Amino acid sequence: MTRMTGDSVSELDDLAAPAMRRYDHIIEAVFGSVWAILPEKLYTIAEIVKMRARGITFSAEEIESRTGGRPARRPASRRGAIAVLPLYGVISQRMNLMTAISGGTSTEMFAAAFREVIADDGIEAVVIDIDSPGGSVFGVQELAQEIFDARGRKPIVAIADSMAASAAYWIGTAAGEFVLTPSGMVGSIGVVSVHEDMSRNLEMEGFKITLISAGKFKTEGNPYEPLGEEARAYAQQMMNDYYGRFVDAVARNRGVLSDAVRSGFGEGRMVTSADAVRMGMVDGIETLPQLLARMGGRAEAVETTPPPTVPPIDGSTQSPLPPAAGPENADGQRDRRVRLLDMELAARAAGRKGGGGE
Numbered sequence: 001m002t003r004m005t006g007d008s009v010s011e012l013d014d015l016a017a018p019a020m021r022r023y024d025h026i027i028e029a030v031f032g033s034v035w036a037i038l039p040e041k042l043y044t045i046a047e048i049v050k051m052r053a054r055g056i057t058f059s060a061e062e063i064e065s066r067t068g069g070r071p072a073r074r075p076a077s078r079r080g081a082i083a084v085l086p087l088y089g090v091i092s093q094r095m096n097l098m099t100a101i102s103g104g105t106s107t108e109m110f111a112a113a114f115r116e117v118i119a120d121d122g123i124e125a126v127v128i129d130i131d132s133p134g135g136s137v138f139g140v141q142e143l144a145q146e147i148f149d150a151r152g153r154k155p156i157v158a159i160a161d162s163m164a165a166s167a168a169y170w171i172g173t174a175a176g177e178f179v180l181t182p183s184g185m186v187g188s189i190g191v192v193s194v195h196e197d198m199s200r201n202l203e204m205e206g207f208k209i210t211l212i213s214a215g216k217f218k219t220e221g222n223p224y225e226p227l228g229e230e231a232r233a234y235a236q237q238m239m240n241d242y243y244g245r246f247v248d249a250v251a252r253n254r255g256v257l258s259d260a261v262r263s264g265f266g267e268g269r270m271v272t273s274a275d276a277v278r279m280g281m282v283d284g285i286e287t288l289p290q291l292l293a294r295m296g297g298r299a300e301a302v303e304t305t306p307p308p309t310v311p312p313i314d315g316s317t318q319s320p321l322p323p324a325a326g327p328e329n330a331d332g333q334r335d336r337r338v339r340l341l342d343m344e345l346a347a348r349a350a351g352r353k354g355g356g357g358e
Contacts, residue, residue: 034242036167036191037090037134038270045090046194081124082295083117084288085110091135091167105132107139111146118150125155125295128175129288134166137191137242144249147174157295160184161288165270166191169281170246173253179286180273186281187266189250191242193235198223254280 030046089104117123128147150156158164158175162184169186172178180186202209202224209224220231227235250265251258265271265281276282286294 030194034137034191034193034238035135036137036140036170036188036242036246038165038188039192041090041133042192042194046196081122082127082292083120083123083125084127084129084292085113085117087128087130087132087168087171089132091132091140091171093136093139104135107143111143114143114147114150118153123154125157127288127291127295128156128158128172130158130160130164130168130172131162132165132168133163134168134188137167137246140167140170141245141249144171144174144253147171148253151176155295157291159286159288159291160186160282163270170249173250178282179284179291180276180282181287182273182285185270185272186276187269187271189246189261189265190268191239191246193239195221195227195235196223197226199225256280 030042030049035042087105087110091105091107093107114126117126147156155177156175157177157179158172160169160172160178160180162181164172164180164184164186165188169189172186211219211222211224213219217231217234221227221235247258247261251261254261260280264279266279271279271281273282273285277284
């Protein structure tokens with residue numbers, strides 16, 4: 001339990017207008033959460049939320065231009081027997097006011113759409129169309145695991161068209177194949193959180209906030225006082241934990257060691273297409289129309305062969321997965337992934353023609 005008192009309660013109430021109170025929980029979520037996102041996008045979101053709380057409004061176009069958000073309202077589409085699922089804008093766990101402000105994708109809603117197309121026998125393959133700066137870490141690990149677990153059930157290909165940053169890259173690597181458009185970028189592997197110290201501003205405005213709480217660390221990290229060393233150390237510990245999960249998942253998904261991700265996948269920077277292929281961050285460079293044409297046009301080219309398997313992080317048996325491309329064998333590994341994709345499509349086509357199922 002936490003109570004807040006002020007020297008000028010009536011004046012504080014005047015400032016905390018209905019619009020501001022409406023955004024209190026969003027401000028808390030922005031400044032109190034762990035984000036896997038481009039840092040500049042997080043700063044922009046924080047500013048937009050604070051301005052909205054003060055009653056400043058923006059049009060949808062203004063918000064989109066500031067955040068790079070692209071509201072993912074478009075339903076999943078079919079191109080022949082291929083389902084295309086959009087993963088656009090800022091990623092959050094649930095479709096809520098935060099999502100409405102920034103534009104973006106809910107991991108829960110995306111997961112529901114993904115399950116639907118995986119279960120649909122009329123859909124032979126899934127394309128995850130990504131254009132996102134990342135988002136909150138909440139729900140990302142679970143969504144990425146669900147996509148990874150579906151490998152082998154049908155071909156799943158992610159495409160960064162044109163950005164897969166941070167959480168979006170995490171999700172994209174879970175697909176069986178990951179490609180990038182020629183002008184696109186991937187990376188920003190890392191996590192970030194923001195602490196805002198409002199104490200000086202409040203003091204200049206004549207306010208002094210007192211927090212009354214129970215529990216030793218209940219109010220640590222609050223915005224009404226400077227961040228203490230103990231609170232900073234705990235926050236860093238939390239960052240390290242989420243970063244470790246991020247790195248280990250990407251390493252597992254791409255078939256490389258965690259050290260390779262920590263030291264060779266951009267180290268928090270965004271990486272352009274040619275370098276991303278060279279580093280093994282993606283399998284190849286391709287536009288969405290080229291990808292769809294390849295998947296549809298070569299569906300009956302070859303016979304099927306079971307792909308090899310690799311263990312996930314927890315060491316349990318996992319669905320089939322070819323090894324990821326590395327700097328020294330990117331072209332060869334990409335060719336194998338393409339062949340495996342064609343094999344799976346060919347098998348499904350043959351099964352339909354022969355009246356058989358999977």
